[in-house]
Amino acid sequence: MQKKEILENLKSAVIEGDEDKARESAMEALQANIDPLEAMQMGLAKGTDTVGERFERGDAYLPELMMAGEAFKAAMEILNPEIKRQQKDVADVGTVVVSTVKGDLHSIGKNIVATVLETNGFHVVNLGVDKGALEIIKEAEKANADAIGLSALMATTMPSQKEVIDALIELNLRDKYRVVVGGGPVTQDWANEIGADGYGKDAVAAVGLLTTLLKS
């Protein structure tokens, strides 16, 4: 099989959210001696770009994003050992711990943010919902994270975002992490009030924000 065809298969596997095809194409790439980094960048990543663009236009939704993300991961399980063996560097965009804060069970917005971050090269640790300040910080420490993303969908759970920032200050860890906040009732004013590093209106804004923050 031609290199071009294999890269195209990797791309389409991600677009179709087909994990089996992604694994199979990744193996074909290695068998054809295609540079695994190139397979990732010129195959898989092209697929995530396409799905991301469709998402932006409103032609794709969370299911397509999640399935693309899973297909990407499935292929990377095959490619990663070879990338490591060849001692190649994958650009490290940063590690972000994301969570919906204590008392809040809303997951969709946070999961969209997590998936869009992943498809943009971030390593994401998604803690789920209803997580307290200390648990979030513990997981950020464990993951050696660069940033923490906090979601709140209710006026009564917004204070839990502040709790995380206050706890970071008390534990002398505030300077270690960039903290960004989001969610329906959350605003830039609220982010300023509680001392967050930024506010993301939506998933795409969150990616731009974190990219900028982690570069600075």
Added chain:
Amino acid sequence: MIDFLDVCERAETGPLMTEKDFELKVLIPKLKEVVKEYGIRYDSETPVPADDEAADAVYHAAVDFLARVGVYCQDTNRVIQFAEEEIRDAVGSAPGECLTGEGKDASVFRVRQPDDERMARCHVNWGTIHSSQEMAIDIMATNVAHPEAKAISISSVTNTVRGMRVQAGSPLEMYAGIRAIRVARDACRRAGRPGLPLMNLVPAAAASVTTIGASGPQFGARPTDGWIIGIISENKIDYGAMNKVAYLLNWGANIGAQGAPSLGGYCGGPTGTAVVNTAYFLLGLVAFKSNYHLCFPIHFRHGCCSTRDVLWLVSTSSQAGSRNVPIPVIWLGYMAAGVNTKMYFYESAAYLLAATTSGADAVKMPTPAKGVKIDASTPMETRFGIEMVKAASQLNRQQANNLVIKLLEKYESRIPNAPEGDRYQDCFDVETGKPGESYVRLYEEVKEELCAIGIPFE
């Protein structure tokens, strides 16, 4: 027919799986399957369709979807499954009506049909947070004074207790929950409507202990009020919700399942979201033993219910439900624009036209500014909503569709950057409770515009 203890048992014995597997391997693929199998199609040119067969297909798809997927219990990591026959039994024995309120404010909340000439039930007020208790009472009292108001969603009052910000699950939430009921009753008494049912109990109560604690009759709650049990988006429940059901069933109070599927979330686009929204009527019946339902399908990106695709799914799932599931539903819409903007009224008109002509049993007066801005609601939006419901009840779906298309032309492109509008104190005289001149002028202008496009205001 299964009872609630059967549901509890299945929460302990159903198939074990991770939440992510439930989402990726069950919910998403099964939903895609039924949308395809039942031929559900979105037509952006027809935001208010008038196709009974298509509406019934959405209903059958919803039954099939719920039977194939079940509901995920987050506390036990198990899927509570229902047989198709059990779902159809629950539909067959659904009450079709709900007794609400007391004294002269008592009423029967009944189901309507698409193109029904009977006026949809007007449900007033919002869960808005205000900057003072006095303001919350003033606004609620004015809203419930309308004779057309048959039920109320009570305000969260303020977001603080003695200066401390109320936090989900904290003791302050209990204080705030008890206060919300007391303050709402005071407002209803002031308006001469002491028996009016409070249908969104308990607002902003994240913890089940708050709902249960604040619902004690000693704080003013009555079984003829309505309690909201939220379905977690999508197709998930937890023991918090189930604890509330257990309490309310033992008390004999009205139970309202609340479904708010997110268009663009796990449901995908408008077709999948329409199926899930309809399935939530069924899930409420079978899992929560609900006798009314509250729903607000919402756009994941814009946080409002007035986009073209959400209007289509509101219309479609309202028709699917009202033609097939005898449970009264309150339709709640969040508008992108805020108070004292023309755009709010265009959105509100479009939403109420779509819902009312599609068989909505009750409509809540649409919430300005996505419901997230403090003090962002006034009695003017209630006045408009009631006039719109009266007008919409005289129309059929085809007429509504033509009007909604004209309204979308006026606001659709502005949704991403909708004006957030004023606060109550910016456009009302706080002392007298009267609207300012500029707001009255804007209101009259909008009504003239809407009359000109064919909305039959009285």
